[in-house]
Structures are given as C-alpha cells and as structure tokens.
Amino acid sequence: MKKFFILTLLTFAVNAWAQKTPFENSGKTETATYGAAIAYYEALAAKYPKARLLTYGTTDFGKPLHLLVLSDSKIFDPLAISKENKRVLLINNGIHPGEPEGIDASMMLARDLLKADKLPKDVVICIIPIYNIDGSFNRSSTSRANQNGPVAYGFRGNSKNYDLNRDFIKTDSKNSAAFQLIYNTWQPEIFVDTHTSNGADYQYVMTLIPTQKDKLNPVLSKYLTQTLVPDLYSAMEQKGYPMIPYVNSIGETPETGITGFIESPRYSTGYTTLHNTIGFMPETHMLKSYHLRVDATYKLLEAYVKIVERDAKLIGENKLKADQAVAQQKTFAVDWKLNESEVHDLPFKGFEAGQKPSAVSGADRLYYDRTKPYTRTIKEWNKFEPLTTVEKPVAYIIPKAWDRVIALLKLNNVKLAALKTDAKIAVESYYINDLKTSSRPYEGHYLHSAVKVRPVKQTLQYYTGDVVVYVNQPGNRYIVETLEPQATDSFFNWNFFDSVLDQKEHYSAYVFEDTAAQLLKNDSNLKAKLEAKRAADPEFAKNAAAQLDFVYKNSDYYEKTHNRYPVARLVTDVKLDLK
Incomplete structure (x- = not known):
C-alpha cells in the first residue's frame, strides 16, 4: 500500500512537471528552446483533442513552420471554420528570438485554456510557436547587450542573416513564404506579433503598437480606436500592467514627445493591414525583469482572447465590410507622412533623466534615475496622411517571365487570369523617370525610393500565358502596394525589376x-x-x-523597353480572351 502511494505521488509529480513550461521549471529565468517548445506543443496536442499541431512549408533552417490550432469545436479545417462564422486570432512569436516573451507566454496560455476547458466558442486561436527557427538555434546571453534576461536567447537574424520583420513583401526567406501560406490559409481577423522594445527607460512593462489607424480601412479603424485599443488598455490596467503607446521618441528622452509608428508592408502588421486584418506589436520593456515581461505578455494575450470572443460577431461584420469596400475602392495611398500640426497630450510615467560623466570617455552621458519616478504630460503626434496616391487601373498585366511576382500574388490569394492567345493590348505603361537608390545594402537589397514615373499610352504585344490581375478584389491593397512602383514597399523598390533599368543596345x-x-x-x-x-x-x-x-x-533606334516598368496598367475595360 505504501509503495502504491509513493508511485501515485511520483506519477502526479511527473505529470505536473510535464505540464509546466521550461520557463516555469527554470524559476522563470529561462526561455524555451525550439526543441522544447515543439515537444511541449506535441504533448498538449496528444493530450487534448481540442488542440492540433500542424506544419506548413519549410524555413531557411530546413525545418517546417509549426502552427498550434486551438478549436473548441474540434474542427481544424480553416474553410469549415470560416463557414461556421468563427473568428481567427493569430499569434506570432519569436520573429526576433532574442525577444522571447511571447514564446513562453503562449505555451502557458495554450495549456491553461486547454486544462480549464475554457477555449472561446466563437474564436479559433492559432499560435506560431517560434517563427524565426533559424535564429532561435543561435543562442547566447550577449547579443542583446541592454536586455535584462532571460539567461539565454536566440539571435535577431535568421540563418541567411535576414531580419524577418523586414521580409513580408520581398520574401527572400523561406520563413516568409511559409508564414504567408499560414496567414492566407487561415485569414485571421486579429493578428498579434510579440516583441521586446529597446530605447528609453520608463515605468511601463508593456507598450503597444496597433496597426496605424490612418492606414487601416475606416470601419476597422473605428473599431480599433474606439473599442479594441481602449478595452485592451483598461484590461491591462486592471491586471496591474498599465500600458503606453510604443515610445518612439522624437528626441533623446520621452519628454520631447513621441510619434506613432508607420509600419510599411515590409513589417508584419504592415503586411496584415494590406489584407484588412487588425494587427498589433506588443513591445515589453527590455530593462524589466524577464518574469514580469512574460507575465505582462500572458495577460495581454488573455485580454485579446476575451475581447475577440466578446466582439466576435462585430469583428466578422467589420472585416466583411472592409473587404467589400476595398474591392470597390478607387484611390489608394501608397506612401504616408506625419501631420506635424496635429498633436495631443498623453499622460506618461517615466524616470528623471540626467547627465553624468562617462566612465568610458569622460564626456557627459545620459542616464535615468529610477529613484525619481514621475507622471507628466508629454506630446504625441499620431496623425498620418497620404503623401502619394494612385488611381487603380481596371487591371494590371504582367508578362509571364516575371514568375516570382506572379508566385507571390498567388500565395496571397490574389485571383489571376491568363491570356488564352497572343494579343496586342492598349495599356498605360510607366517609364521610370527618376529614383533614389541606397548606397549601402539593406536586408540584402539596394532599396529604391522617391520613384518618379512617366505614364505613356501604348499598344503592346502580349502572349499566351501572360497574367491579368483585375483590381476588383478584397486583396486590392496588396495588389496596388506591391505593383505600383511609387509605393514604399513595392516589388520595384525591392529590386525585383532592376534589369529594366539597364540599356541593352547603344551606338557607335x-x-x-x-x-x-x-x-x-x-x-x-x-x-x-x-x-x-x-x-x-x-x-x-x-x-x-x-x-x-x-x-x-528620340528616335526609333532607341530601345522602347529601357526604363519601362514591365507591369502595365489596363485603364479601359476591354474584353480579353482569358483562361
């Protein structure tokens, strides 16, 4: 009887230990490795029928991208979930593996929801355990020199040294292609990408970057600004973690004021905005203890689940309205500027900043005095306006030779058609009149900007299989912002079409x-x-x-394709013979 009792206790202890995350088992000082995180999720999926661990594509590291799906109805088919009118909340972790709070918080959140059988009825929760698998294997305790824990963590760059949070349009990494496959398969209404901030010192553990409200479709922006963000702030205040917008200071310290963050489509939430998804980048503060950063992330994710469940019907209706509006939208902003004249006051909890001699150089250096906390009013500028707009064409025509562009459009659920026969078609072509090109590489590219185009009406020869993209789809923003060369993160600006800038023939x-x-x-x-x-x-x-x-x-001897952007605009709705 005594042996049986001891065996029972040991079994109970092993099961309890197995349900704890590596973060909890370490005394809340360590973050899970990739192997430990996947093994943990595999165990959860094996134990709980409302969880399933799926894999998608591959990554530059050679491993597939995992997705944990939590579904109260035990339905794991995204099409069936869509037909049931359920919302999808997608949580992405470890895009920068040195910022791992979301990795550990998501593991605990999934366990706690399953263990208590408290999954939301109208929301399916999708969790990417670690997105930058490559970087998570490159572990150290020194690569983030200013960060307070955990004991060891991954590296920002992936195995090709790409920052994956700059890769959502150019898709140089296999990781990005696998993410886009997940995203466009599940089509989430709400997206959360967990991060850790750098920069000034202040009292907050958690800061928040929502999708830039002025870039978002108006019906989504209204819900974001009037309901979702205020309720997240209220929930976190009640949970003991008051929040502040991401501290994007215009000067050396926050007292100089902060500005909103304008995320272009290279960033995760800029990319999801193109598809009418409300996105967030929660940013915990690097100098706070790691256990507090994980706890704050856990509680914020908990708040997302509760609010999305509460507003599931409204969120679905808003997304449908936004998709319908974008399909009919005529004018698109492709570049933005900050309105410096519109400013408002923001209560801010900071620490007094001062100057003291540097022990390194002897010169004055900045420091923050944590013995002197304060609450003050600072200025925030967060109104963005279109800098460049374009009128959408009826369609874009892409010669089939540009297969990488066509493949990315397909990956993003853009509906494509193809010419059945060779045809001469009257189009509007752009000639690249001027541009600036960076003098140093950025994420593997010499990025273009300040592009000036000269539109020319031409009749061009097209061939069987050339692709026609009609701009009458919910994905219009993705189409326009990748195919218009003036757009900040267009395929042109990421060097997809640089060969047209070379002159192939000349003269003696x-x-x-x-x-x-x-x-x-x-x-x-x-x-x-x-x-x-x-x-x-x-x-x-x-x-x-x-x-x-x-x-x-100015003669016929000069090649007509030099500096001619190869994606043409069909501006008249003529009947084409299409497959």
Missing part, C-alpha cells in the same frame, strides 16, 4: 553621327525639339555627346 558615335544628321533632315519635329532643348539648357548646347544622345533617344 562616329557611325550614328551620319544617321542622326539624316534623322534631323527628315524629321522637322525632332529638329525643333533639339533646338528647343539647346535654347533652354546652355550646358546641353555645349555638349556634343549629349546632343547626339538626345537625337538617339
């Missing part, structure tokens, strides 16, 4: 001199254009080579 000047003379003799309009250019530009008038080149570039 001594031969073309005679040809140019004959052209000017035969074409009075060309001669007049040259003379006008000389009269308007004295430097040009002195430059013989520039004048010869002017004649060449």
